[in-house]
Amino acid sequence: MTAFTTADKLHRLVKHALDSGAAASIAEAEALFAGYRLALRISEDAARDRHHQAALLTAVALARRVFLGGVMVAPLPDAPLLTPLPFGTTLAEAVTVLGGSIAEPEAGTPVIEIGGTTSVRRAPFHVRAIFAGWRGGIVPAPFEAAPVPAPVMALAPMLAAALAVNEAFLYVSGHVGVAGRRTVGLSLWNPASTCDWLGDMGTEPIMSLLPAQLWLIGLGHLGQAFLWALGLLPFARPQDLNLVLQDIDIITPSTESTSILSDATLINIKKTRAMAAWAERRGFSTVVQERLFDASFRRQDGEPAVALCGLDNGVGRQALDQVGFDFVVEAGLGRGHRDFRAVRLHTMPASRPASQIWRDAQADDQVEDRPAYQGLLASGALDRCGVTLLAGKAVGAPFVGATAATLALSEVLRLLHGGTVHELIDLDLKAVEYRCTVPTLQNFSTLNPGYVMTDERHE
Incomplete structure (x- = not known):
């Protein structure tokens, strides 16, 4: 068995808190992330659509690696697994295999709705992950906005889910003040910044x-x-x-x-x-x-x-x-x-x-002078070489x-x-x-x- 170093074991996003100075120790950084929770919602109709299932499962798989306090999915309608991903036979089984829990979240937990229609906010952060054609992104839950319908290209739900989890992390970490109150998205057929991902993309082909x-x-x-x-x-x-x-x-x-x-x-x-x-x-x-x-x-x-x-x-x-x-x-x-x-x-x-x-x-970035790294050195938990190795790992x-x-x-x-x-x-x-x-x-x-x-x- 390999003997793993601290650098081999440290969570790569928890490291962000060390490098930015948001946490003064590894324990403090881990406690910070243990407080991050996320709620995912999906309607009865969406739960029986393979593309919405793909968005939900992508969101679960990504979010449980970021929101270490837990990723809750509720309600979760009873539905067979329709995506081709090899994670079981039912949607609930796949959610569980990927690390989500089927449970109601605490009040105020950030919410990502998979698809859905305009609704009142269930929490201060509540966005919808939406997609059509080759386009995917997020809109705040109350916004009356949706991409012009088109046959869904299979990667658009994955894009929408990834952007939604990114936005949720921006919100809980406080890195962007408008997180959850803006539209964010792009087209995988035309990723240029001039392309309106919510608009009519008549040039998009059906993937064949x-x-x-x-x-x-x-x-x-x-x-x-x-x-x-x-x-x-x-x-x-x-x-x-x-x-x-x-x-x-x-x-x-x-x-x-x-x-x-x-x-x-x-x-x-x-x-x-x-x-x-x-x-x-x-x-x-x-x-x-x-x-x-x-x-x-x-x-x-x-x-x-x-x-x-x-x-x-x-x-x-x-x-x-x-x-x-x-x-x-x-x-x-x-x-x-x-x-x-x-x-x-x-x-x-x-x-x-x-x-x-x-x-x-x-x-x-040179981050060895951050309090967390200096603390590891001063306590003897790591020597100078170990601190340098840990600091050099990527966030x-x-x-x-x-x-x-x-x-x-x-x-x-x-x-x-x-x-x-x-x-x-x-x-x-x-x-x-x-x-x-x-x-x-x-x-x-x-x-x-x-x-x-x-x-x-x-x-």
Whole structure:
């Protein structure tokens, strides 16, 4: 068994309280998060719709990693599980498996309503997670606003849920004063800031094509969010999706705090093995690669030509356009307590080589002088090396990776449907409306990455 350090065990969002100075010790930070609770609501009709179920289960899976005081779902109508996610046979079973409890919340607990219509506030924070077509987002419960109806693309509910959990955390943490009193959303077909996600998107296609093979590089925070997103897609024959899963790490106690498919039962297991097992329960076909990804690596003929990259190191990223992939979507997240909500996506080939894009290493915030770290050093709980190691770990939140995953996989889906591919998407979940998108100048019209048809029954 591996002997885990404090850095391996610390919850990655609890670390935010240490780095920002909001808590003077690990115990104080953990107590702060233990006080965070969230209530989820879903109507009878919504509970019997696969897309609303997907939004609810995504919200449960993300929120229980953030609101450590508990995630309550009530009322929860009796309904069979209609999403393709492998979490049981009923909606209630899936909620429980994912860490939610079926119980009435205390008065004043922040509320996320899955779908629903305009209603009075049940709590000071009460938003609705809504979606249509390729669009997803949130509106305050009393607002008479909804996206123009269209056949739902399967990632839109995941996007809405991730943005809702982000907004709820902004509210309880006090980081944004208007949290819960604004509309927040975007379109996965046209993620530009000029696109009105609530408006009529006549150019949105009905999703009919899905990737037949993908290479996932990195199976932590982002890689597991990629898998969750793939799990929501309506494959007629799930076994037709061939995945190569690449990573070299094991699951540690802290992995669960950011990674949507990890839990305490998987500690010490290779990420490749654990994620392959989950993907195969979903019905996908898998191959694992347990070797470092760098410039010495080469994709072979017949292997997936499209990659989704969730690496967090520059050396691997610099090799992304050198190893034989025809199309790569790379997602990067902020690491510090100020920028952990930042998402930056790149696609390759691009106007600059990867070696230039990631030429300079990003400097981490220097937080060793914060009271929590000085206290660990003074008490002898950690030596100077241990403090440095702990301080250097990234702050992370699962709702950030989930949002990034919907954007990243949508680049592949737009490629398949003849939509715009973006060389760069840059956004921060504190202010999604100020996002930046840069369409690629590359011509991918002749690229056939391999595809299969959707299940005709998915709408």
